[in-house]
Amino acid sequence: xxxxxxxxxxxxxxxxxxxxxxxxxxxxxxxxxxxxxxxxxxxxxxxxxxxxxxxxxxxxxxxxxxxxxxxxxxxxxxxxxxxxxxxxxxxxxxxxxxxxxxxxxxxxxxx
Numbered sequence: 001x002x003x004x005x006x007x008x009x010x011x012x013x014x015x016x017x018x019x020x021x022x023x024x025x026x027x028x029x030x031x032x033x034x035x036x037x038x039x040x041x042x043x044x045x046x047x048x049x050x051x052x053x054x055x056x057x058x059x060x061x062x063x064x065x066x067x068x069x070x071x072x073x074x075x076x077x078x079x080x081x082x083x084x085x086x087x088x089x090x091x092x093x094x095x096x097x098x099x100x101x102x103x104x105x106x107x108x109x110x111x
Contacts, residue, residue, distance in 0.1 A: 003031050010041040017049035020057035028060050041073040044106045048079035076106035
């Protein structure tokens, strides 16, 4: 997995590329924690380059959602492909996350 991010005041756009598996969980949580501890409140995950996600990746997304919610922030997922969406549906997690087609729409939705 490759993570890149752009911070804008209280909002961070994080792009996840490749596979999000158990091997990537520590790096994911460390990057998120650095963002949130640095004053970021809202996160947008751009998943257009995410190829695969396993159960540890799903747990990472749930952890992220809980962490953002505790700080009164908002989490948005962007460009969830059909394969990843199917995994979210099979695990009944698709309703837990707000999803958008474009980063710009997700940014505008943050209040």
